[in-house]
Amino acid sequence: MSAERPSLPPVRLNSEAELARDALAAPLFVRAVRLARWAGPDTRVGAGGELVEAQLPAAAEHLDLPADEDGAAYASEAWRLAVDTGLLDVTDPEEGEDDEGADGEAMDGETEGTVTTGENLALLTGGSPQDVLSIWLDGLDAVHADATAPVLDDFADLVGEDGSIDFDALDWDPEAEAEFLDGVLGNLYLLTLADNGAGEGPVPLPALAASMIVPDDMGEPTDDILEQVSEAMMRLDDQFRLLEPIGIVEYHPVDEALLVEEGEAADASAAGADDEDVTRYGMVKLTPLGLYGIRARMLEAGVDAPAVGDLAGKGADALLDGIAHYPESAARAEVKLWLAEYGTGGAVSAAAELLAAARGADEGAPLRRLHCQQALALAGPSAEPAVRAVLGDPELGGLARVWLAERGAADVPAPPEDMIFWLAIDTIAAQLDADGELDELQGLIEGLSAQHSGFFDEVWRVDHPATADVLEAMGRLHSDKKAAKDARKAAFKARSRAGG
Template identity: 80%
Template sequence: MSAERPSLPPVRLHSEAELARDALAAPLLARAVRLARWAGPGTRVGAGGELVEAQLPAAAEHLGLDADEDGAAYASEAWRLAVDTGLLDVEDPADSEDGEGGPDGGESEGTVTVGENLALLTGGSPQDVLAIWLDGLEAVYADATAPAFDDFADLVNEDGSIDFDALDWDPEAEAEFLDGVLGNLYLLTVSEAGPGEDPLPLPALAASVIVPDDMGEPTDDVLEQVSEAMMRLDDQFRVLEPIGIVEYRPLDESLLIEADEDGTPSADEDDVTRYGLVKLTPLGLYGIRARMLDAGVDAPAVGDLAEKGAEELLAGIAYYPEDLARAEIQLWLGHHGSTGAVTAARELLSASRGSDAGAPLRRLHCQQALALAGAEAEPAVRAVLDDPELGGLARVWLAERGAADVPAPSESMIFWLAVDTIAAQLDADGDLDELQGLVEGLAGQHSGFFDEVWRVDHPGTAEVLEAMGRLHSDKKAAKEARKAAFKARSRKSG
């Protein structure tokens, strides 16, 4: 079973219980819950399900906010989320029996009742909570990509229709831009070369989606695009932060006062933090991954393979970082522990056989998995001592545990294992210095190594010897490796 590289590195997510607690603590969802519990038969809503303006001060006061314009805006935002996530059910006035106007004879008003999802947030499972939170994330995401305008009245035509052209807004382009930014932020967060636990400066994130990879020094036009992207992202992250997916330190507004005539913030190379800092939260990693999976993106997570077969496990972890591969193996062994270590070891050994291109790497990870399986796996390991592909691996495993009565390997098995080990490391794209040390160590352990190894009946012999010729620091040994590679190719073709 040949392994394919995932498009994204694997992520280690928090448990669903921890993520559900984070979701309930997200400021926007917490406010939405409080308003859903506050709403009653006398609560007045507009035709679109929004809380009528006259009730916004009371809603803000219930949330502990000032009954001013900002408090009303926060209350309105929380109310919309409560409706969007099913915490509240709103009946449109057109669907009511009388369809009469509001209490003041004005525009018709709807009625509101508690939605079934409100009870799920307190009495449901973590999965129920996260499903509701994901609905909320989608609603907030739509708000973040919505057009901004100073005066809605300017967009209304004489006939009452909306002049969408005046918005200069492309919804698909806006969503694609934010998807790209959040995708890059996710990749940088889970990548070993990323910032780790540290937040990312907003200019760097904006540049990651604007500046071409092959561009050396960005042009003035590109730098202006980066500045414009920063301004968009500053607005969008302010909208996204309350739902709990990011921790965001906003752009320092004093920079805007010093802005250039084109409206972009002025440069301050001494303090990049003034331009904003953003970091995905554990809940954000979960949410963005969920959106990517819905879009068909391969975004693996530790634990995905725990219930799979051994073939899928070894293929799936082929290109995982060592610590995450170990974590995935431990989960797999824990899930398959009910069948016993011997059965699990047999499945792993069977899955690691093969002469395809991915087989050496499978055997390398099989050896890692057997190391975690413990001494109980010994009967299964001893059963493959005479296997031409697994016998060397089995002897190494037994020797590392000080097992008795381990038969000495034949010379051909030693050479075959050496070729298989280097082939696996080449496929894994590991550290070059470590690989060079492995190459020189294996070649140095056996006198006349290159005189014999080219005869090894392994599908990767020639490629391994060519790599040894490139990597070996001793010129004479490197030349011998290249000559041996030529002999191996000639033998294979003959």
């Protein structure tokens, strides 16, 4: 293709202020902030920064959690997040204990650390939305790490006689686990953006698991594949339960009643399950905050994940190349943001820059000119002086006349015949590069060729880099057999004229 396609479609993100509010409202983040404000000099923490077991009931009570194991677990989870995100600073007693007699020992004989308020806590109220989101992203990384940690059914089995832990017995590959979860989140991100945002509904967990397991070229999944999908579903069910409180997904978990009958989860991954049944096997949906968070992780990993607004403030050449393969609505939104940078009185300057960037004989130039024309339509009537200035330009004069005619402008000079043919070739070349709908492209080809008698007798002489390629495409796509044959003959003449 003439322009490098992004690996993902552009995402429309909420404003940073809206996203920061969502981050501050995420349940796990709310608990972490409350514990950070609750902690004081007398709060007892272990040497690893964890809240000691004796403190967990008080922490759970402060969070209005039940006084049971679940409440203690939620409190411990929130405390870890507060430490991981810099809302709390924990100091190991072995660091800087210069005074004699400072034993740093807990009543149970284990070394304890000290806790102080972290610098990031003040940023949640006094910082910018970017500050809040940066802290929240650290929290997302921490929760992601928890979600990919090994599941320890019986920790005692991993401890050897000498007290050491046999990590090999875990059968756990941290990189593979993280890669799998990132792949699932990437697929969920792509499904959310599918069909220009039409895929924003929840995704069945079986379909999401199958997207990572079932080969694309496989017809009916084998029993082994279905078993792998079932195992992946159960792992993802645990992981999405952990990820939901940080605010990136809305998750309807697997109905536990379905797990009673062995093998039923695997059956759900088959295509035969109806919609009512599929919802019982888990449904997941990315939130606006989730779109932001997953995109941030992908960008950090080097993935090309554009967002609408990325091109605002950049040059017109970057704009026209950047939106080359955007969906139409996303391209319009990007252009509007780009034009807004010029203000209400900058339409002429913006139009002049767009027209200058649209020139060229390279492969991507026709598509640039197409998007330039579409961008000028959004610039408004104030752009007319810049458009009239290129009426005599052999590359831009045609689109300038189209723009003026569409606005009902007066005194638009008639185009010379060679400009009409050149514009026809350029327009079809742009549509071929855009990979639009076949019916629309066919209609364009037949409409342009019908506007001028003897079209194919003249068009092969057009001095345009894409003339031969366009005529060959017209020969393939024109529904009239005679016209298609004439197009192929014209393509041969064009190649002979160009020397090959």
